[in-house]
Amino acid sequence: GNSVTQMEGPVTLSEEAFLTINCTYTATGYPSLFWYVQYPGEGLQLLLKATKADDKGSNKGFEATYRKETTSFHLEKGSVQVSDSAVYFCALSASGGYNKLIFGAGTRLAVHP
Amino acid sequence: DAGVIQSPRHEVTEMGQEVTLRCKPISGHDYLFWYRQTMMRGLELLIYFNNNVPIDDSGMPEDRFSAKMPNASFSTLKIQPSEPRDSAVYFCASSHDLAGAHNEQFFGPGTRLTVL
Numbered sequence: 001g002n003s004v005t006q007m008e009g010p011v012t013l014s015e016e017a018f019l020t021i022n023c024t025y026t027a028t029g030y031p032s033l034f035w036y037v038q039y040p041g042e043g044l045q046l047l048l049k050a051t052k053a054d055d056k057g058s059n060k061g062f063e064a065t066y067r068k069e070t071t072s073f074h075l076e077k078g079s080v081q082v083s084d085s086a087v088y089f090c091a092l093s094a095s096g097g098y099n100k101l102i103f104g105a106g107t108r109l110a111v112h113p
Numbered sequence: 114d115a116g117v118i119q120s121p122r123h124e125v126t127e128m129g130q131e132v133t134l135r136c137k138p139i140s141g142h143d144y145l146f147w148y149r150q151t152m153m154r155g156l157e158l159l160i161y162f163n164n165n166v167p168i169d170d171s172g173m174p175e176d177r178f179s180a181k182m183p184n185a186s187f188s189t190l191k192i193q194p195s196e197p198r199d200s201a202v203y204f205c206a207s208s209h210d211l212a213g214a215h216n217e218q219f220f221g222p223g224t225r226l227t228v229l
Contacts, residue, residue, distance in 0.1 A: 034217065042222060042223075043117075043204050043206075043220030043221050043222050043223050044156075044204070044206075044218075044220045045219075045220065046217040046218075046219075049217065089156065093216075099144045099163075099208045099210055099216060099218070100146075100158070100161060100169070101158075101218060103155075103156050105155045106155060106156065
């Protein structure tokens with residue numbers, strides 16, 4: 001079946017450090033891939049998405065590239081800020097999946113000044 | 114647009130009581146999803162609707178949970194009777210199906226339920 005695996009947290013970084021959160025997926029067909037972010041006390045919100053192989057999603061300095069050959073969608077940011085502290089969820093939407101999302105377990109990021 | 118609206122934002126109740134959580138999706142969205150989030154189990158999809166019809170309720174934990182969507186602008190998730198292990202944050206999300214594209218879900222702020 002369809003599934004998403006992302007690296008366990010928490011990830012603790014100093015401000016301006018480089019961030020990578022790994023995400024790999026298992027799916028039939030051609031899924032779309034998403035990164036959602038959840039700030040403390042809030043619901044999830046879309047950070048970026050990619051709908052086909054080799055697409056790069058980007059937003060707020062974050063990037064992720066849809067790699068079909070490695071079934072991966074790793075999230076990166078060149079210089080994190082304290083305000084990036086949140087939980088990050090990788091997700092996929094399978095072909096014919098009625099807009100249903102399959103979420104990973106989430107990775108908590110803590111950025112210190 | 115006001116986004117997805119959930120009420121109440123916080124609910125504290127005693128074991129055995131009935132709890133009703135409410136959701137108003139974004140106008141024009143034809144999918145509605147109910148999720149539960151806990152530290153132990155993470156984010157779980159409970160049930161989702163398309164055009165007010167339940168499509169998949171396999172995530173509903175047991176018969177104490179029920180969900181309805183009487184019209185396109187309102188849905189409820191009911192727990193009767195509630196138990197302490199139901200304590201969690203419950204999220205509602207909605208999305209719009211655009212010609213088969215994979216579209217984002219918009220989440221509400223959640224209802225934090227505490228069952229004593």
